[in-house]
Amino acid sequence: MSKLVTFEINGQQHEIAVEPYETLLWVLRKQSHLKGTKRGCDSGGCGCCTVHVDGKAVYSCMTFANSLEGCKVTTIEGLSQGSELDPLQTAFVEEGAVQCGYCTCGIIMTAKELLASGQALDEEQIRHGIAGNLCRCTGYTKIVKAIKKAADSR
Amino acid sequence: MTNTTVVGQSILRPDAWEKVRGGKGFPVNVSLPGMLHGKLLRSPYAHARIVKIDASAAEALPGVKAVLLPRDVPQIRFCPVFFVPTLAPSMIQDMLVMGETVRYAGQPVAAVAATSWKIAEQALELIEVEYEELPAVFTADAAMREGAPRLHADAEGNIAKNPIFEFGDLEAGFAEADHIFEGTYKTQRVHTCYMEPRVCVVDSDADGRLTVYSSMQHLFGLREKLAFALGLPESMVNVIKPPYIGGGFGGKLDIGYIEPIAALLSMKTQRPVRIEQTRYEDFITTTRNPIEVYLKTGVKSDGTFTARYARSTLDCGAHATHGAEVIMVHGMFGILLTYRCPNRTWEGRVVYTNNMIGGGYRGYGSPQGAFAVESQIDEICEALKLDPIEFRLKNAHQQGDPHPFNPGFTLSTYRFEDCLRQGAERINFSRRGKAGSGDGVLKRGIGFGCQPVWVSGCMGFPDIYEHSGAIIKLNPDGTANLSSATVDMGSGQITTLCQIAAEELGLQADQVRMTYADTETVPFDAPSHASRVTYSSGTAVKAAAANVKKRVLEVAAIMLDESTEQLEVRDGHVHSKGSGRKLSIAEVVQRAESPFVQMTAEGPKPTTIAEKGTIIGLSSLAPPSNPSPSTVEFVEVEVDTETGQVKVLRVVFAHDIGKVINPAGAEGQVEGGFQQGMGYALMENILFDQETGACLTSDFLDYKMPTAVEMQFPIESIFIESDEPTGPFGAKSLSEPCVTVPAPAIANAIYNAVGVRIRELPITPEKILAALGKL
Numbered sequence: 038m039s040k041l042v043t044f045e046i047n048g049q050q051h052e053i054a055v056e057p058y059e060t061l062l063w064v065l066r067k068q069s070h071l072k073g074t075k076r077g078c079d080s081g082g083c084g085c086c087t088v089h090v091d092g093k094a095v096y097s098c099m100t101f102a103n104s105l106e107g108c109k110v111t112t113i114e115g116l117s118q119g120s121e122l123d124p125l126q127t128a129f130v131e132e133g134a135v136q137c138g139y140c141t142c143g144i145i146m147t148a149k150e151l152l153a154s155g156q157a158l159d160e161e162q163i164r165h166g167i168a169g170n171l172c173r174c175t176g177y178t179k180i181v182k183a184i185k186k187a188a189d190s191r
Numbered sequence: 192m193t194n195t196t197v198v199g200q201s202i203l204r205p206d207a208w209e210k211v212r213g214g215k216g217f218p219v220n221v222s223l224p225g226m227l228h229g230k231l232l233r234s235p236y237a238h239a240r241i242v243k244i245d246a247s248a249a250e251a252l253p254g255v256k257a258v259l260l261p262r263d264v265p266q267i268r269f270c271p272v273f274f275v276p277t278l279a280p281s282m283i284q285d286m287l288v289m290g291e292t293v294r295y296a297g298q299p300v301a302a303v304a305a306t307s308w309k310i311a312e313q314a315l316e317l318i319e320v321e322y323e324e325l326p327a328v329f330t331a332d333a334a335m336r337e338g339a340p341r342l343h344a345d346a347e348g349n350i351a352k353n354p355i356f357e358f359g360d361l362e363a364g365f366a367e368a369d370h371i372f373e374g375t376y377k378t379q380r381v382h383t384c385y386m387e388p389r390v391c392v393v394d395s396d397a398d399g400r401l402t403v404y405s406s407m408q409h410l411f412g413l414r415e416k417l418a419f420a421l422g423l424p425e426s427m428v429n430v431i432k433p434p435y436i437g438g439g440f441g442g443k444l445d446i447g448y449i450e451p452i453a454a455l456l457s458m459k460t461q462r463p464v465r466i467e468q469t470r471y472e473d474f475i476t477t478t479r480n481p482i483e484v485y486l487k488t489g490v491k492s493d494g495t496f497t498a499r500y501a502r503s504t505l506d507c508g509a510h511a512t513h514g515a516e517v518i519m520v521h522g523m524f525g526i527l528l529t530y531r532c533p534n535r536t537w538e539g540r541v542v543y544t545n546n547m548i549g550g551g552y553r554g555y556g557s558p559q560g561a562f563a564v565e566s567q568i569d570e571i572c573e574a575l576k577l578d579p580i581e582f583r584l585k586n587a588h589q590q591g592d593p594h595p596f597n598p599g600f601t602l603s604t605y606r607f608e609d610c611l612r613q614g615a616e617r618i619n620f621s622r623r624g625k626a627g628s629g630d631g632v633l634k635r636g637i638g639f640g641c642q643p644v645w646v647s648g649c650m651g652f653p654d655i656y657e658h659s660g661a662i663i664k665l666n667p668d669g670t671a672n673l674s675s676a677t678v679d680m681g682s683g684q685i686t687t688l689c690q691i692a693a694e695e696l697g698l699q700a701d702q703v704r705m706t707y708a709d710t711e712t713v714p715f716d717a718p719s720h721a722s723r724v725t726y727s728s729g730t731a732v733k734a735a736a737a738n739v740k741k742r743v744l745e746v747a748a749i750m751l752d753e754s755t756e757q758l759e760v761r762d763g764h765v766h767s768k769g770s771g772r773k774l775s776i777a778e779v780v781q782r783a784e785s786p787f788v789q790m791t792a793e794g795p796k797p798t799t800i801a802e803k804g805t806i807i808g809l810s811s812l813a814p815p816s817n818p819s820p821s822t823v824e825f826v827e828v829e830v831d832t833e834t835g836q837v838k839v840l841r842v843v844f845a846h847d848i849g850k851v852i853n854p855a856g857a858e859g860q861v862e863g864g865f866q867q868g869m870g871y872a873l874m875e876n877i878l879f880d881q882e883t884g885a886c887l888t889s890d891f892l893d894y895k896m897p898t899a900v901e902m903q904f905p906i907e908s909i910f911i912e913s914d915e916p917t918g919p920f921g922a923k924s925l926s927e928p929c930v931t932v933p934a935p936a937i938a939n940a941i942y943n944a945v946g947v948r949i950r951e952l953p954i955t956p957e958k959i960l961a962a963l964g965k966l
Binding site: 056058071072073075076077078079080081082083085113114117122126127129130131133135136137138139140141142145160161163164165167168169170171172173174175176177178179180181 | 201203204206207208210211212213214215217219220309383384385386387388435436437438440467469470680681682683855856858859861862863864865866867890891892896898899900902903906
């Protein structure tokens with residue numbers, strides 16, 4: 038049975054009919070055409086689908102859409118303001134942290150939550166912070182550098 | 192070294208700007224109007240004959256538009272591997288898109304196209320399949336035993352291929368040896384773990400002409416293999432180049448089942464059909480083949496090789512596919528060619544089992560060989576108290592030698608010794624202690640591994656495609672569009688090739704843009720594989736750019752009324768060495784593209800016929816050689832002798848790469864390569880239920896690969912540059928050795944730390960504790 042759920046995506050109110058089995062990932066990709074959120078495994082194992090729900094980074098493949106009534110969802114598309122990129126996005130480009138790029142948006146969303154507290158972050162905290170996001174191309178070296186750069190320049 | 196301005200710079204990846212904002216260009220995002228969603232029904236049995244299929248209930252489900260059963264599928268036997276001709280005699284044509292027999296758990300037996308993935312999934316549950324279960328075998332040993340069930344009628348003893356190479360006189364070589372060493376080294380099945388699942392959209396028009404989008408590493412291979420499997424002429428298939436794909440690493444070098452099945456479903460429904468694999472499906476689609484290597488080596492007391500013998504047994508799974516070629520690369524580049532030795536014999540056996548089929552993966556047989564060879568060299572040096580660096584150098588090939596694989600080529604640049612010495616110095620190898628000599632629970636060790644000889648593509652391999660092509664077109668604003676069939680799977684091909692074109696054309700890197708390509712409009716290019724793109728595609732791009740430059744100079748010469756010999760391009764301009772005058776490339780292009788009277792800011796200007804025409808350059812060529820890079824990697828580890836856990840502390844990687852086109856990109860290859868190599872060494876393993884053949888590690892919760900936490904150590908890259916005379920701006924290759932060398936380096940470091948030799952990957956804590964007598 039589908040159910041109407043009202044929630045915010047990137048600052049805009051949406052009223053969406055969702056089936057009980059439909060995850061936030063599928064709603065974002067299919068119904069909202071927000072393709073920046075990626076499906077890597079659909080089982081909470083890779084983090085490619087990470088978005089924010091009420092400011093907290095979550096796996097959207099593990100979040101049922103019908104649980105989102107009244108929530109605020111932010112995706113990678115909501116991070117930049119037009120051509121103005123988030124400092125994390127710029128740091129990822131400048132530090133060479135992007136290779137195939139499939140994991141990139143999920144990691145940036147996880148890092149965004151890490152940076153939100155405003156507290157200083159050391160390398161170890163960053164590595165533990167993104168341990169739920171897999172990357173197969175980079176060995177994480179330049180990803181950690183990029184996050185550190187964005188963290189230090191807050 | 193050639194003087195360059197763009198090549199050699201760590202240019203930022205142009206595709207990264209889009210990827211950090213979502214990345215529209217991934218094939219997983221392709222969506223066409225009216226598109227249907229396909230799903231495959233997969234066999235629960237590892238070996239069975241299909242007796243009956245009843246799909247009537249599925250067909251009747253609202254939303255289902257087509258059901259595909261084995262009887263609807265052309266029964267054409269094919270080999271799915273992209274980079275060889277379909278009927279290459281070295282390969283084995285033993286697959287059907289769907290047939291009456293299944294040979295591994297998960298092989299497709301039916302497919303559905305429906306208006307939603309959910310309906311397609313429901314429809315699969317309504318298909319009733321009656322199987323006659325057949326006896327199955329899950330190890331190469333069991334499959335070769337007398338009385339084992341035969342998987343393919345024409346493969347006696349389940350041996351798919353049995354190549355042998357012999358050089359010199361093996362028996363005499365062993366007779367000459369002062370010492371003989373033997374060992375058996377086993378590697379496991381691992382997955383490339385590309386992050387973007389395999390996905391395709393196929394759209395058939397009314398004439399049966401197919402337009403194909405897919406996450407794969409080779410446009411032309413997909414066209415050829417798909418057309419063959421469906422019995423179509425290649426001109427009926429057009430493969431659209433994805434702007435980029437979400438990783439490949441060799442795991443997307445063959446048609447999966449999804450492309451031909453989506454094509455047949457699209458032909459049936461006359462609608463575009465999309466199939467996206469689940470992660471479980473990806474885990475059973477391609478893998479690095481497990482190989483067991485028996486290695487016997489004869490040496491003189493001074494460390495000179497006198498004889499090397501190896502027998503490699505590769506479990507190719509249900510179909511030979513890549514296994515038939517992996518075994519060859521493994522035997523040659525993984526074992527026999529690595530060092531000099533007058534007497535060498537290698538035999539390989541590719542064995543059918545009821546396991547999943549194998550695939551490509553960075554290194555392509557070499558990691559399995561290097562683990563054996565480099566581990567055993569360490570054992571020899573330990574036993575004979577020889578210096579492992581001098582030992583390797585004593586047996587190494589030398590710069591100027593004929594290429595050990597193809598004596599028609601020369602090792603023009605070959606700096607293996609520099610790799611060994613500079614790497615050793617950086618990690619301070621001389622401080623290495625005696626094996627297992629440390630005190631305390633946590634013991635440290637240093638080790639290294641080498642890939643002394645590798646490839647820059649496949650020039651010289653008789654059956655493998657190697658030519659490349661490119662089209663470069665100039666725009667009136669003075670920028671260039673580069674169109675090539677080379678797929679960027681993340682390793683930076685777009686950036687590298689644009690840098691090469693820009694260098695040749697005297698432009699900035701960001702003035703060259705990689706643009707659209709498909710199999711109907713651009714020249715053939717071999718796949719993004721075999722560490723080949725920088726060298727081979729780079730050679731083609733440079734040639735296309737040279738053709739563009741030639742035409743720019745011709746038009747500029749007319750405009751300036753000077754001879755082309757007086758002109759050169761740099762800084763986006765044509766400069767006259769004689770008069771000092773200059774024209775921007777934009778002005779030249781505008782003149783070439785103008786009507787006969789050109790409207791300019793200064794008023795109308797008459798032009799000539801000789802100046803007219805779009806400035807465009809084309810190339811399609813095979814590279815002149817196959818220069819060998821060489822690679823050494825040093826690793827320091829800490830082993831916890833109570834828990835058996837291994838922690839990598841530091842990595843130093845030295846690589847004879849030729850000219851580095853993009854240093855930051857090259858570092859990224861090394862860092863990511865080590866992650867894959869470390870996963871192979873310590874943790875990754877695809878496991879199957881030995882009763883049923885069902886995959887037990889089919890998601891990232893069960894299949895463990897290194898996270899950012901396990902990767903917390905410095906990785907230092909030393910690039911030893913030389914000017915390879917046959918390469919574009921002196922470049923050779925990188926990529927694959929980064930993945931090949933970590934496993935033996937780590938195994939040797941573990942031995943140095945705790946004094947136990949593990950000859951079977953992955954080196955898990957359990958194996959270490961057992962070897963230490965603590966389990």
